[in-house]
Amino acid sequence: MEIYNPLVDEKYKDYFYTTVRGKSYQLIPIHLRSEYVGKMNVKVTGITLYDYFGVFSLSKQLNEQTALFVLPGTYDIDLLGNSRESIISEYSLSTDHTKGIDANDIIAIKEYVLGDNLKQIHWKLSSKLDELLVKEMSEVITSSQFILLETAVSDVHPNEIDAMIEAFYSISKAMIKSDQTHYFGWFDRKYNLFRRKEIHSLDQLNDHLQDLLSISFKVDHQSSIATFLQNTYDIRVSQLIYITSSEPNRESLDESIHMITIRCTSHHIEKSLRNTEDTIHITPYTLEEDLRKLPI
Template sequence: MKRLGFLLCTALGISLFVLKRPVGVTVLGFCVLCFLLSACENMLSRKKLFALVSCEKSGLKNVDIPLKLTLTGSTGDYSGRLRLKNMLTGQTITKKLSFTISGGKPAVVDITLNSETCGKISADIMSLKAFDLTGLVWKRVKCEVKGSVNIMPDAAEIDESEEAMLKEALESDIYSEENEGTDHSEPIGIREYRQGDSYKSVHWKLSFRLGDIYVREYGEPVTDSLCIYIETGGSTPPEDYDRLAAKALSLSMALSEDGTGHYMAFYSFSQQRKIFEHIDSSDSFAVALDSLLSSQPEQGKEHKAEFSELFEKSGISRVIEIK
């Protein structure tokens, strides 16, 4: 609109000048002065912009997800392209972007995202142009973008071999001889009853024989000896990364629902380091999930051998490999 208004005003000034109307020189001179001042101000100013991508909650595959892009910074009219990148599969979506920041108020742009695969969606703004007041002169500016959204994987089926390893992990035979636990299959001692003890742990035969109430003490696992390893290198094609993430997270959730701590390991190309997360709570699961969905796998050599020392130090005796 600003560009159209300025052009119409300039056209009017030219028309009046051609018709030799005195006011034509004034109008035309005013337009030229505005153009020069506006262009100089735009070219010399240091425009700073910041953007935040936000979403009320994690998204689901093949479902429209409403995102908000909040932009703050220097006053002006801007246009460019917003690129949304899936950090797990490498897929990108580009959307046109046009917004105005005025009066110190941020510009808010609503965006709809629909992804066929899971992954962490990051954003950056490309080819961003800042226009002067006439809308005719522009210069390129940079905008720092923060924020992301996770697209959750679907639940994956667990095959027989993986189910057998899960069962073995749930029946771990490594127990503490000092710390009390709740596994009734692993008694480590007998003591007198204390208020709050469960009646399920009472040793009735011994209690009747000794004339007082005695209870069994039970052990708890010393270490979580199972690790879910996801191969993010090797020859796995990008379209399979969605399947890998779904299988790994489904296995982890199956263990977590039974209260079994475990590890998740993979190489993150986005962070250029080995990820080795101990999962024993919803918080640690969320950390592992976020790291996996943004791991940015690459085809190349496999990385499992690099984890052997970590597995040994952490007492890992069983590894379920997802590849």
């Protein structure tokens, strides 16, 4: 049996032994394990039958295939923070600050005063902070958040890929939990195209999980950051969350886009050099702790 995980470029062979009575039908359970997330392509290449004494044998070549998915772990990230100020600031977007009536376009959160539109009360925040808060609305949606996964990387260890995928999935899931519609994407080497998805719900996120777990990380194709710039001309991105294992290139990025880089490395980095305002370093060994430091 051959098992291949293209996500981390892991390939190995395994052999299974069992006994079967003559003229009988038997289901044989096979237990497969993987240290890493991804799509496990399983191929049965052959079978050999032996007589009771192991003297005679009969072999037959096979080409039976199937696929299994090892799903990423997820980590709880509180994107709203714990303080009243950080909670409210998350709802301020980069717009023209003109009040409007579209309930999708929040430019600020303020305390309720007599005369405010009762329909604009933010019940979720009001309940959390135990005071009435209302939403100030803009006229038009003008910006979006985008999670970008870099697939053109070199000398990347499988556990780094593992951590990048889990960070990608955890951040998207946290945005859904906090009612933040967002985009995510990556460059797909197999089909030579940039995949971009708008995510509103957990069902949508999980629908694209198989595509995410089937990609390959190679340096012999276009970078996700380069193709991102070519394929997002029709949307305005206010914040880019860029997940990579290498030094980011910000030169071609529009100045209006605030980029936060999540850089994954498998080796230890001195604390004094780790994090800046726009860069968070994560490791496979401290991933949960590192993701809690995200400035988003």
